[in-house]
Amino acid sequence: xxxxxxxxxxxxxxxLFALGTVVLIPLIYGIYYSFTDWNGVNQAEFIGxxxxxxxxxxxxxxxxxxxxFKFSIASVIVINIMGLGLAMLVTSYxxxxxxxxxxxxxxxxxxxxxxxxxxxFVFTKVFDAVGRATGIEWLQGWLxxxxxxxxxxxxxxxxxxxxxxxxxxxxxxxxxxxDLLEAAEIDGANxxxxxxxxxxxxxxxxxxxxxxxxxxxxxxxxxQNLSLTNGGPFNSTKMVAMDxxxxxxxxxxxxxxxxxAVIFFLIVAAISLTQVYINKKKEVEM
Amino acid sequence: MVxxxxxxxxxxxxxGLAGCSTAEKExxxxxxxxxxGDKTVVDVFQFKVEFKEQFEELAxxxxxxxxxxxxxxxxVGGGNDYxxxxxxxxxxxxxxxxxxxxxxxxxxxYHERLVDxxxxxxxxxxxxxxxxxxxxxxxxLGLPFNQEGYGFVYNxxxxxxAGVDPASIKSMEDLTxxxxxxxxxxxxxxxxxVFAMAAKEKWTEGNHGSxxxxxxxxxxxxxxxxxxxEVPFTKADxxxxxxxxxxxxxxxxxxxxxxxxxxxxxxSTGRVAMIQQGNWVYPTIEQMDPELAExxxxxxxxxDGEMKMPVGVPQYWVVNTKVDENIQKEAKExxxxxxxxxxxxxxxxxxxxxxxxxxxxxxxxxxxxxxKTIYEYAQEGNTKxxxxxxxxxxxxxxxxxxxxxxxAGEASWEEAIQAAQAEWxxxxx
Numbered sequence: 281x282x283x284x285x286x287x288x289x290x291x292x293x294x295x296l297f298a299l300g301t302v303v304l305i306p307l308i309y310g311i312y313y314s315f316t317d318w319n320g321v322n323q324a325e326f327i328g329x330x331x332x333x334x335x336x337x338x339x340x341x342x343x344x345x346x347x348x349f350k351f352s353i354a355s356v357i358v359i360n361i362m363g364l365g366l367a368m369l370v371t372s373y374x375x376x377x378x379x380x381x382x383x384x385x386x387x388x389x390x391x392x393x394x395x396x397x398x399x400x401f402v403f404t405k406v407f408d409a410v411g412r413a414t415g416i417e418w419l420q421g422w423l424x425x426x427x428x429x430x431x432x433x434x435x436x437x438x439x440x441x442x443x444x445x446x447x448x449x450x451x452x453x454x455x456x457x458x459d460l461l462e463a464a465e466i467d468g469a470n471x472x473x474x475x476x477x478x479x480x481x482x483x484x485x486x487x488x489x490x491x492x493x494x495x496x497x498x499x500x501x502x503x504q505n506l507s508l509t510n511g512g513p514f515n516s517t518k519m520v521a522m523d524x525x526x527x528x529x530x531x532x533x534x535x536x537x538x539x540x541a542v543i544f545f546l547i548v549a550a551i552s553l554t555q556v557y558i559n560k561k562k563e564v565e566m
Numbered sequence: 567m568v569x570x571x572x573x574x575x576x577x578x579x580x581x582g583l584a585g586c587s588t589a590e591k592e593x594x595x596x597x598x599x600x601x602x603g604d605k606t607v608v609d610v611f612q613f614k615v616e617f618k619e620q621f622e623e624l625a626x627x628x629x630x631x632x633x634x635x636x637x638x639x640x641x642v643g644g645g646n647d648y649x650x651x652x653x654x655x656x657x658x659x660x661x662x663x664x665x666x667x668x669x670x671x672x673x674x675x676y677h678e679r680l681v682d683x684x685x686x687x688x689x690x691x692x693x694x695x696x697x698x699x700x701x702x703x704x705x706x707l708g709l710p711f712n713q714e715g716y717g718f719v720y721n722x723x724x725x726x727x728a729g730v731d732p733a734s735i736k737s738m739e740d741l742t743x744x745x746x747x748x749x750x751x752x753x754x755x756x757x758x759x760v761f762a763m764a765a766k767e768k769w770t771e772g773n774h775g776s777x778x779x780x781x782x783x784x785x786x787x788x789x790x791x792x793x794x795x796e797v798p799f800t801k802a803d804x805x806x807x808x809x810x811x812x813x814x815x816x817x818x819x820x821x822x823x824x825x826x827x828x829x830x831x832x833x834s835t836g837r838v839a840m841i842q843q844g845n846w847v848y849p850t851i852e853q854m855d856p857e858l859a860e861x862x863x864x865x866x867x868x869x870d871g872e873m874k875m876p877v878g879v880p881q882y883w884v885v886n887t888k889v890d891e892n893i894q895k896e897a898k899e900x901x902x903x904x905x906x907x908x909x910x911x912x913x914x915x916x917x918x919x920x921x922x923x924x925x926x927x928x929x930x931x932x933x934x935x936x937x938k939t940i941y942e943y944a945q946e947g948n949t950k951x952x953x954x955x956x957x958x959x960x961x962x963x964x965x966x967x968x969x970x971x972x973x974a975g976e977a978s979w980e981e982a983i984q985a986a987q988a989e990w991x992x993x994x995x
Contacts, residue, residue, distance in 0.1 A: 320650075320653040321653060321656065321676060404822050421818070421822070422822070424819035424822040424974075425821070425974060512766050512768075512822075512970065513765075513766070513821040513822075513970045513971075513973075514967045514968070514970035514974060514976065515967050528650075529649065529650045530959070531959050532959055
């Protein structure tokens with residue numbers, strides 16, 4: 281028995297080591313620094329919770345928190361509807377569904393930074409050209425005000441993530457037993473009723489996973505934000521991750537940025553865990 | 567048996583991890599020459615990517631002449647990346663002998679690491695004013711890289727065809743009239759608009775634009791700006807006229823127009839007549855269209871009916887106190903050689919294509935027209951200081967954001983300026 285214990289820890293050791301050095305120790309360090317006045321170069325001095333108190337009067341941080349919040353809600357909804365829609369499309373009886381699966385998944389293989397630049401071109405050049413040619417005004421001047429910046433980000437994020445989420449839904453959709461659906465059909469249930477009462481509850485576990493992934497990803501987004509809008513115009517599309525990076529590396533307020541990061545970590549953890557807890561309760565077992 | 571296998575497996579994993587880390591180590595330290603044991607190694611950590619190769623060539627030339635010196639150069643791309651990698655290299659215990667700082671604000675931040683360079687020949691040869699922001703009493707803590715200047719970079723051909731003489735522009739009214747003339751003929755001239763205003767980049771107006779109008783408030787000295795508790799903004803009205811003029815006659819929407827669109831897509835292709843930028847755009851224009859590059863000129867931003875070119879030193883070389891004294895000495899000698907020896911001067915002018923910040927250079931060798939014009943202004947003393955180097959950290963961006971708000975109609979001019987002033991006061995409490 282003792283031998284087994286040893287084996288257990290031995291196999292775990294590399295992972296524990298990696299996790300410790302890249303996650304746990306930096307986290308502890310980070311929390312420590314958030315209570316100091318460290319600017320990246322000087323000797324850190326302990327100043328208590330001053331950094332945290334200052335956060336509440338930092339309008340820039342609060343604005344970006346609020347923007348991130350709005351963005352996350354919008355993109356979680358759009359991504360999941362698109363993901364589920366695409367999944368249902370490619371699990372139905374249409375031709376070329378395998379090809380379609382690949383195509384829908386492809387945006388996910390492109391890095392966020394590059395995607396941002398691609399979409400920047402689409403929004404500022406293609407949209408503009410189409411808008412000018414057809415005289416549609418709302419297609420012109422994208423990314424130059426805060427609402428098009430917001431929707432630009434949502435579109436970019438949805439386009440990138442929907443294919444990935446689709447894969448998760450496909451896995452669950454294909455596991456919905458055909459006989460159940462058939463029986464319901466014979467009992468006279470129409471397509472909407474079949475979806476609401478059979479498919480939907482059985483796909484619930486996929487929602488748990490997908491909502492978690494989209495929620496935490498949407499909150500932590502940085503590279504897409506950087507390349508698409510860079511926070512502009514007038515910082516109205518600056519998300520929390522970008523605010524933290526700028527506080528740390530442009531304003532040299534490392535400790536202040538660290539305090540922001542700790543708060544941000546707590547918020548993301550709280551929201552994600554609550555969401556998983558609620559969703560778990562709603563899942564049904566076959 | 568099983569035990570043994572497991573052990574092998576996990577040790578293999580560990581080896582793998584260890585392998586990764588050593589590989590990285592090697593990469594950082596294995597620059598240039600073989601680095602023999604008894605050579606004095608001078609580590610240089612510099613930010614200017616544009617002249618990396620030329621700089622390495624010059625270092626190789628120096629090594630040839632001084633066989634017991636090994637100059638190791640590490641270049642990390644401009645702006646933020648540089649400062650953060652410099653800090654992480656300090657944190658990791660790697661202390662370069664020579665590195666770069668930006669000015670007064672950085673002097674304060676890196677103070678404990680800066681060696682006094684007042685005994686170097688280069689410090690003696692530095693042009694008047696270029697050492698201001700790194701001088702502390704008798705001490706000189708940095709040596710200027712070069713000089714740079716900015717203003718309106720314009721297309722001479724367009725001006726000629728429109729019948730506007732750039733030399734006749736002496737004030738904001740003249741400029742406005744010239745812009746109107748060009749604007750009325752933009753169809754024939756093949757222009758999209760007169761200006762391309764890169765309002766997406768907060769620094770173009772937040773740092774450079776504002777400096778033209780704030781320099782007088784700070785006696786043209788970055789150090790005065792650095793010491794100022796408040797920003798008076800006495801020329802806010804003129805600044806507004808200048809912003810409005812650009813915005814009115816620019817390619818729209820200005821708020822999503824960035825630096826590369828401004829310089830590459832619009833100016834270099836001849837689709838706009840003028841942009842607010844500096845001599846650093848020249849290599850890009852030359853690369854895009856060598857013909858057009860021969861026809862670019864630069865004029866200052868008119869303030870109070872005066873045409874003064876804002877000229878400044880963007881970066882300084884400094885020597886690190888945390889390396890051996892012997893290495894400090896060699897580092898100083900290398901910097902001296904680069905800026906005061908004949909070979910060094912030649913390279914600074916013809917290879918680095920710098921506008922020199924030191925005396926005793928043959929200015930005929932300055933190759934591009936923008937740099938030449940700027941050097942002429944500098945020689946006549948017809949310049950303004952780069953006071954934005956003394957703004958509170960990040961304040962240029964804050965002002966840039968407020969200007970974006972104004973341009974988007976989210977704030978009035980007064981609100982924008984007041985908000986920026988309040989941030990300044992807050993940062994200097």
